[in-house]
Each structure stands twice: as structure tokens, then as C-alpha cells.
Amino acid sequence: MKFNKNLKRIELQTIRSFNNSLFHDNSTIDCSIGDPPYDTNPLIKQEAVESILGSDSHYCDARGFRDLREKIHNQNPMYLPEEILITAGASEALASTLMALIEPNDVVILVKPIFPLYITLLQLLGAKIIELETLDTAWQIQPENLMSYVGNQIKAIIINTPNNPTGIIYNQQSIDAITEFVQANDCWCIVDEVYKDYSFRPFISLTRSAKISHRLITIRSFSKSYFMCGYRLGYIMAKNNIINEILKVHQSVMTSLPLFIQKAGFKALDLSTSIQKEKIKRKRTLVYEELIKSNVEVVLSDGGFYLFFKIKGITDNSRFFCEKCAEHAKVIMTPGYFFHQEGFVRISVLAEEAVLKEAMRRIKKYLKEIWNTEQSENQEENAGDK
Numbered sequence: 509m510k511f512n513k514n515l516k517r518i519e520l521q522t523i524r525s526f527n528n529s530l531f532h533d534n535s536t537i538d539c540s541i542g543d544p545p546y547d548t549n550p551l552i553k554q555e556a557v558e559s560i561l562g563s564d565s566h567y568c569d570a571r572g573f574r575d576l577r578e579k580i581h582n583q584n585p586m587y588l589p590e591e592i593l594i595t596a597g598a599s600e601a602l603a604s605t606l607m608a609l610i611e612p613n614d615v616v617i618l619v620k621p622i623f624p625l626y627i628t629l630l631q632l633l634g635a636k637i638i639e640l641e642t643l644d645t646a647w648q649i650q651p652e653n654l655m656s657y658v659g660n661q662i663k664a665i666i667i668n669t670p671n672n673p674t675g676i677i678y679n680q681q682s683i684d685a686i687t688e689f690v691q692a693n694d695c696w697c698i699v700d701e702v703y704k705d706y707s708f709r710p711f712i713s714l715t716r717s718a719k720i721s722h723r724l725i726t727i728r729s730f731s732k733s734y735f736m737c738g739y740r741l742g743y744i745m746a747k748n749n750i751i752n753e754i755l756k757v758h759q760s761v762m763t764s765l766p767l768f769i770q771k772a773g774f775k776a777l778d779l780s781t782s783i784q785k786e787k788i789k790r791k792r793t794l795v796y797e798e799l800i801k802s803n804v805e806v807v808l809s810d811g812g813f814y815l816f817f818k819i820k821g822i823t824d825n826s827r828f829f830c831e832k833c834a835e836h837a838k839v840i841m842t843p844g845y846f847f848h849q850e851g852f853v854r855i856s857v858l859a860e861e862a863v864l865k866e867a868m869r870r871i872k873k874y875l876k877e878i879w880n881t882e883q884s885e886n887q888e889e890n891a892g893d894k
């Protein structure tokens with residue numbers, strides 16, 4: 509008996525399994541993490557516990573807990589409670605959205621570097637992917653580059669801002685280019701804003717682009733904002749006719765979400781994320797400055813948990829680089845390979861400050877050693893050529 513042939517295109521090795529394989533011993537420092545290593549606020553936990561003890565153990569509205577949707581609406585008045593769908597994290601939100609919109613052979617634009625889940629989901633659906641380069645424009649979208657795809661029967665574009673892995677927040681020029689492109693192509697625009705609460709400069713949300721609101725699907729999550737990765741809670745905002753179609757997929761897959769998780773999310777929305785944002789911003793700056801001191805090329809991130817730095821010139825093989833770094837320096841980072849951007853490595857800034865400082869000391873030493881070896885090897889090769 510055969511499996512779904514689209515599964516052949518999907519690699520079993522994920523970022524998590526690759527990184528786990530790099531752990532050598534307890535002295536290894538993990539700078540690959542995207543799941544904040546901090547405790548969920550006790551008020552959020554308390555809300556979940558009380559809900560469980562109060563026997564919230566039944567199915568609920570497939571759209572999600574009404575009070576939670578109303579609170580999200582109050583914070584985002586452009587979407588009514590009926591235009592909000594509560595999901596099992598951004599992951600399910602993306603899956604349900606893409607299942608509702610994408611058919612086999614549909615063409616979807618993904619902006620490089622690419623969050624791997626987008627690729628996996630589109631491969632499962634048998635879609636065709638166009639990868640949009642941003643390397644030469646400091647990860648921002650180059651309008652002419654994007655506009656060159658107008659007329660190519662594009663079904664959708666997926667945007668992630670603040671971006672994983674680069675930390676870029678798309679600037680006004682990029683946002684204008686996306687808006688113009690979506691209008692010209694009349695295609696769907698799926699926006700993943702899971703790092704929105706970690707914006708270190710003013711965040712420009714596509715939800716403000718009224719011209720494309722009838723084509724826009726915005727996805728958010730509680731995972732990063734409230735240290736609730738394991739709760740699996742997120743939501744989608746889109747015009748009613750779009751949400752109703754996505755709801756058909758969501759209710760078929762999930763029936764409904766646990767009410768105690770949604771009540772925890774309801775509580776979370778009352779809490780401020782600004783202190784944790786400031787802490788992460790400080791650590792981002794620390795790591796950035798250390799990378800610069802090591803002569804590494806890196807674009808300063810505008811938000812999120814990561815910096816994405818260049819290893820081109822040392823090696824293009826980011827998996828090899830990360831394997832060797834884990835072995836020699838005992839620091840784990842994520843290869844650009846997984847984001848379809850070879851020659852780059854993603855470093856997470858979530859570890860405690862003292863641990864990060866030690867990680868940077870080790871990485872600097874590792875880079876120096878590798879560079880020195882590379883340079884002396886090059887010199888030997890050059891001498892041999894003469």
C-alpha cells in the first residue's frame with residue numbers, strides 16, 4: 509500500500525532533531541532555542557488550573573472561546589469576534605489556512621530565508637514554491653524583484669515579520685511592495701506575526717493595509733509572547749468569508765480547542781510583554797556586538813529571538829559548520845540550510861546573559877581557529893600553485 513506521494517518530498521530531519529544530535533555533554537550551550545526557557549506567568553497557570561478544577565472538560569465553539577475572541581477583537585478592532593479563529597498555535601493556523609487555500613500545483617511565493625514549516629506544509633499540499641531572494645537587500649524585499657513575478661498565476665505569498673531567522677521587520681518599502689504585488693496579482697497574503705511582541709523598532713503590520721484586507725490572513729501565537737509554547741495556542745484574523753472557509757478545515761482537524769488552554773490565553777492577554785522584550789533586546793545587542801567584534805557579517809535584527817550571521821568565506825556548508833562548532837566550541841546553533849539559505853547560521857539570544865557571554869567567548873575562539881586554519885590552508889594552496 510502506498511503513502512501520500514507528497515511525503516517523499518519531506519525530510520524527516522528537522523531543526524530540532526538535528527540540533528538534538530549535536531548535544532555532547534552538560535557543558536554544551538544551546539543557542540538554537542526558539543522555545544523561551546522561561547516559566548509561564550503564574551497567573552496564566554492559575555487560570556488553567558482553576559478551569560480544569562472547575563470541570564471545563566467539554567467541547568467548545570469550534571471558532572474558539574467567545575470571551576477570548578472578544579478580547580482579541582478589542583485589541584484589534586479591525587477584526588470582529590466572528591473574524592477571529594482560535595487555533596492550536598500558529599502551526600495549526602498555518603496548516604488550516606493553507607489547506608483551505610492551496611490546491612496541488614498552485615504557486616506560492618516564500619521569502620528567503622524561509623521558516624521550514626511553510627515549505628513542509630506546501631510540499632504536503634503538492635504546491636509549487638518560488639523562493640524570493642533577499643540576500644542583496646539586507647533581507648528586505650526588493651520591489652522590482654517581487655513585481656517580476658506578477659502575472660505568473662501566483663496563488664499566495666507568505667510573509668513572516670518580525671522574521672525567523674533574520675529578525676528583520678519589513679520596512680515601509682517592503683510592505684508597500686507586498687501590498688502592490690497582492691493587488692496586482694489578486695493573490696492571498698498570509699502573514700505570520702508570531703514574534704510581533706518582540707519588535708525593537710516600530711512594527712508595521714500588514715493588517716493596516718486596508719487595500720488588501722479582503723486577501724489578508726494574519727496569524728499570531730501565544731507561544732513566544734507569553735512563554736506558552738507547550739500550551740499550543742494561537743489565532744487567525746481574516747475577513748468573515750475567509751475565516752469561514754478556514755473554519756471548515758479547523759473544525760475537521762481539531763473539533764475545538766481545550767477550554768482551559770483558551771482561558772489561560774484569555775488571562776495572558778491582560779499581561780504586559782514589555783519587560784521580557786527589553787531583556788531580549790539587550791541580549792540581542794550583546795550578541796550582535798560580539799559578532800561584529802569577530803568580523804562576522806550580520807544584519808542587526810529588529811525583533812524576534814535570533815540573529816542570522818554569515819559564514820560564507822569560512823564554509824558554505826552550514827550543517828558542517830554547526831556540527832564542528834558543537835564539537836569544538838560546545839555551542840549549538842541552527843544551520844541556514846534549514847531556512848534554504850546556505851552560508852548562514854542562526855543564533856538564538858534566549859539563554860541567560862551570563863551563559864550567552866560564555867557562548868560568545870567560545871564562538872569567537874572557534875571562529876578565530878577556523879579562520880586561521882582556513883587562511884593557512886589557503887596560503888599553502890597558493891604556495892603550491894606557484
Ligand SMILES: Cc1ncc(COP(=O)(O)O)c(C=O)c1O
Binds near residue numbers: 597598623672729731
Ligand atoms: C515564524 C514562526 N511561525 C510559526 C511558528 C509556530 O508557532 P506555534 O508554537 O504557535 O505553533 C514558529 C515557531 O517557532 C515560528 O518561528
